[in-house]
Amino acid sequence: MSESAENLYRVKIALQLSFIVWVMLVIFMFYATFEATTKMYGTFLLLFMVIIFTPFLPDGAGYEEGKPK
16 A cells, blocks of 8 residues: 555544544533433434444455555
8 A cells, every 4th residue: 555545544544533523422412411302313313324324434454554565
């Protein structure tokens, strides 16, 4: 993997991890703010989003740490 491709891959992973952290913060604020019925619907919405977006996450198969090509 070339150096620029490796850097691009690292940026992609960093953005995805940042997105996960922001989603967790929003979920925590949501649960601290709303009532039980809204929480139930929010939980179902969250599970639905996880099911929809999971196939698009990278599997990490194309990245090998420390092995230049």
